[in-house]
Amino acid sequence: MKNYTEKPLTSIETYMYGLKSRAHLLHCHGHATFPVDVTKLVALRKGYSKAVRPVTLTPIIIKAVALTMRANPCALRILFQRFPFRRRIVDFDAVDLNIPVTRELNGEQVTFLGVIRDADRKSIAEIQGELLQLQRDPPETIPTLQKLGKLRKSPPFAATLYHWLMARSPAFYLKNAGTCGLVPMDAIRGGHFFPIGPTTAAFGIGGIGDHVVAERGVAVVRRMLQISLSLDNYVVSGPEGLGICVTLRELLESGSFIEDEIACRSEAAA
Numbered sequence: 001m002k003n004y005t006e007k008p009l010t011s012i013e014t015y016m017y018g019l020k021s022r023a024h025l026l027h028c029h030g031h032a033t034f035p036v037d038v039t040k041l042v043a044l045r046k047g048y049s050k051a052v053r054p055v056t057l058t059p060i061i062i063k064a065v066a067l068t069m070r071a072n073p074c075a076l077r078i079l080f081q082r083f084p085f086r087r088r089i090v091d092f093d094a095v096d097l098n099i100p101v102t103r104e105l106n107g108e109q110v111t112f113l114g115v116i117r118d119a120d121r122k123s124i125a126e127i128q129g130e131l132l133q134l135q136r137d138p139p140e141t142i143p144t145l146q147k148l149g150k151l152r153k154s155p156p157f158a159a160t161l162y163h164w165l166m167a168r169s170p171a172f173y174l175k176n177a178g179t180c181g182l183v184p185m186d187a188i189r190g191g192h193f194f195p196i197g198p199t200t201a202a203f204g205i206g207g208i209g210d211h212v213v214a215e216r217g218v219a220v221v222r223r224m225l226q227i228s229l230s231l232d233n234y235v236v237s238g239p240e241g242l243g244i245c246v247t248l249r250e251l252l253e254s255g256s257f258i259e260d261e262i263a264c265r266s267e268a269a270a
Helices: 011-026 039-051 057-071 124-136 143-152 156-166 170-176 238-254 256-269
Strands: 029-037 077-082 086-091 097-105 108-116 180-184 201-215 218-232
Touching: 011 108, 011 143, 011 156, 029 238, 039 057, 039 218, 039 238, 039 256, 057 097, 057 124, 057 180, 057 201, 057 238, 057 256, 077 170, 097 124, 097 143, 108 124, 108 143, 124 256, 143 156, 156 170, 218 238, 238 256
Parallel strands: 097 180, 180 201
Antiparallel strands: 029 218, 077 086, 097 108, 201 218
16 A cells, blocks of 8 residues: 655756756855854945935845955856766856745746846846846746746756756856855844855855944944855865955945945936
8 A cells, every 4th residue: 555645846846956956966065154244234225225226235245245256256167067977167257146036926936046147247226126126027027937937838858958958058057047146044033054056156145133242352232144155165265265255244344335336326416
């Protein structure tokens, strides 16, 4: 007597599991986690919202990650398979950032990878606009959701073939995915999250909370953000990974890139 149940994977499940399978098969992961003092960043977000347009912290973090990748191009190297059994490392120039988006598709909640292309060259306001489009625009206007809609009607083999190409063709990969990743976990206050993804570098963004820290020998309360970084240690060394963490932390704690955008807006309005 059969005492269990089973069901075959749907095309969309095959597609999503393929992303995780790529990460598992192709990457040797190194992990880092570090706190960032975002007390100034939170205040600058409010100033930016008044001076330019209302924004959340997510597009600000996306812009900081993109600038970090541009300053550390080692993180834009991605490992690919090469026929028949060899591998190759490809250096990308584009800073295209993957971010997971969950929304309803045909009555079902679906998580897909939205891509912010050339994120380092876009303003925080432009990134916020693209995020809202991914979250709210009709599904038929979003290429990734259109692709998922087609996969729903296709056999799982189609998703398998998709990932076979993703693992071998840099041009196909770049067309369908980004070159770095970010996974926001805003609901987890002060938590750590170690993401995996189809990219060499993937940041996990935890929650913001009040923490007591030592500042010049005095205990003070600061707004702290927990960040984790998952790296493909096959193509990025430990010292290079440390440089990525240091750059991102400095950008977020100084907020200089936000101040620059506010200043440019003020000059344009004068």
